[in-house]
Amino acid sequence: MDDLKIICDSLSDIPQSFIDKYDLDIVPLTVILEGKEYRDGVDISNDEFYRILREGKVYPKTSQATYTQFKDIFEKYTNQGKKILYIAGSAVATGTYQSAVMAKNDIDGEIYVYDSNMLCFGIGMMVIKAAELSREGKTIDEIIAVLDKMKEDVFVLFSVDTLEYLQKGGRISSTKAAIGSILNIKPILEIKDGLVSQISQVRGKKNVVSKIIELLKANCGEDLSDQVVYVGYSDDFKEKEQLAKAAKEQLNPKEIVFFQIGACIGTHGGPGVTGIMCLRK
Known part of the structure; x- marks a missing residue:
């Protein structure tokens, strides 16, 4: 559909190659680092963000995308006569979705605000699928029907290297973080019902990869030759x-595509986060 503009936010961590290929617009959330505000993916690079975290005891915060940001971008495309499909990061994890709904309600035009119920490239997988379907000429209703099913099938696993950022962000208690650090516990996390949830844990970083693969096999099957697997870092x-x-060796995926985890997701996970995403069978 040439008259459909697909928009998402920076929680999706979509690589530039996909942004260019599908002419996507990304609405940046804000990262607050040492009292200074940066637009995620615009004012600070991912590498620079992680370098700052590594070099000092810095605990960033994030701020949702605003009503004004959405009003500006929605009006830009409705004024061109385009329909808009905005695929949002999980509404239970961020107020960004609500900002978009408020802006939509104040604008004349065909605007669809879709809650992915996902975070990180779990959103990105849905955005790319929507863009592919749009190019095939599918209607908005057809695209949303596919996204509704996909929302149940996207499987996101990741591990954090340190528990302190989850603790600072209020995701786990200080007691749990302290015990985990002493025991060298590395939690394996998933996105469940729109939020980060622990699915397992291992002792020591060397056991992270094997546990992630084990969980992938249990949830998605041992042969992924019919799908692309996305590895985040x-x-x-x-x-x-x-x-x-x-x-590659144990799951035989059709392709492996890398993406870098951006500053907004990195704010809560810290440096050293590694993850993988595919579809449940």
């Missing part, structure tokens, strides 16, 4: 390669 390039190698 922050600044741990070694673990990224280890995870990709293990996935």
